[in-house]
Every structure is written in C-alpha cells, then in structure tokens.
Amino acid sequence: MDKVLECYLQETRKYLKRIPEPGRTDIIKEIESEIYELQNAGRTPGEITNRLGNPKDLAKAYITGLLEEEKGFSFKKFMAVCAFYSAAGLSGMFIIPILGIIAPVFIAMGAVIPVLAFIKMADYIFNIGIPYMENVKVVLNGAEEANPVAGFLIAVVIGILLYLTGKGAWKLLVLYCKKTANIKRSISA
C-alpha cells in the first residue's frame, strides 16, 4: 500500500484510541479494505484521503456514534459525569466570577479613563476651574505628574488597552461557558 495511505491508517488508529479492542482493529481493517476498493477503482492516494476526510474527523465520526449508543447507566459514564462536575464546578468557581468582573469593569474603565483625562485636559487648556480636577492625574515614574495633554494621550492608549482586555475577558467567558455546555452535552447524550 502507498506510504501516504499507510500513514493515514496509522493516524486514524491513533485517534480511535477511545474505542476498545477488538473494535478498533476491526474499524481499521474495514477502512483499509475500503481503501483497497477505491484503489482498485483507479483512485489516486490523494483522491482517497480527500474522500475519507482527515483522520481526526473520521475517528470523531466513530466516537460520536459510540457516545450516542452509551445511553443508560454505566459506571464509566457515571465517573465521567462526576469528573465533569468536579472540574466544571471548581474551575467555574474562579473563572466565571473573575472573568465576569474583569469584563464589564475593564470595558467601562476603558471608556471612563479617557473621558476623565479629556475633561482634565479641557480644564487645563481653557482654565475652567472644574472642581476636583486636581484628583485626576496621570502619574509617571511613581511621582511625576504628566502634562494634562500628554496625560490625555496616555489615557487614551490605556483606555484602549483596558477595553481590549475587557473584551478579551468577555470572549473567554463566553467561550468557557460554551465549551462547558458542549462537554456536558456530549457526556449526557
């Protein structure tokens, strides 16, 4: 058999490790037989691997079918559910609150900081004398206060960074929830 096709079978076998023997060997033997039929029909190795799809997806198609058939109670499934809730519960205890706080606060700060710096800059340029503005300042090197104009520019950059961090945290949170829901669905299917 062609080297490419041999590699293909080996890869598929690797991805099928969740299926116990002798089922796994049987599956590989059947795919191998299919490959010979396709070759016999004049298909090139490239056409064959294309048709079968990548090894990971092919293996996944078998494994998904397997999960569906494992309905009802089994000790293995029970352990999988326990492991899932332990992991999801523990990680959720930290991940959800941390990301849940970071996301909105950072996004809000990303907006508030440049706005305050802008007001301070306007106050400085036009000498308006807005109260409490002495409390709004951008401090450099821990002591030196930046010029309000430069301060505004720095604040805009910081604001953008905070906004992006907040947005990222939000996306992570959504991703985390989706992933958890997907795993949940796959083990209780």
Add this chain to the structure above:
Amino acid sequence: MNVDGWKSQIKRGTLEFCIMLMISKRPHYGYEIINKLDTWAVLSAKESTIYPLLRRLLKEGYLSSFWQETTEGLPPRKYYSVTEKGSSYLKAMEYEWNNLLTAVNGIREV
C-alpha cells in the same frame, strides 16, 4: 434560498432506512453500499457517514457482520446482514415511513 440544511436533516434518518432496506435484500459490504447510494445524488454519502452508521446498527444488534475473502485478489470484505431484531426494526421503520408519506400527501391535498 438554501435547502441544504433541510436536506441533511431528512437525509439523516432516510439513510438509515435505505441502508437497512438494501442489506435486507442480501448481505452487502461498505464500499458496495456507498456506491449504490451514490447512484442517487440525494442519498450519496461519504465513508465518514456510512461506516460509523453501520457500526452503530451493528452495536444495536440490527445488523451482524462477517468477513469474506474476495476472488479478485483484494483483502477480505466485511459484509453486513440483517438480524432478526433488525428485520423487525426495518418493519417498524417501513410502517412509520408509510405513515409519514400518507401524512405529507394528506396535507398536500388539503
């Protein structure tokens, strides 16, 4: 307009029915099933659909399988045949299939 989503939904259940029908006539091997389905564009399906489906039907006890040597110098083929449980499953599917057709036709005539 995109009818593909709907098509794949109805195809899922229909394929199982067609494969069971095919195998109930005489034992078939995978490559043969895929080729036969390919004759009808609407039923054509890839290996990654058919083989896992066959495996599931096998696990559920509707099909049984046996390996048989070929006369063409190819490696042995895995043949599938319908078990007793499978033939009552098929009968139930045929009954439901007819119900469905009657219902659809009934609605179309209204």
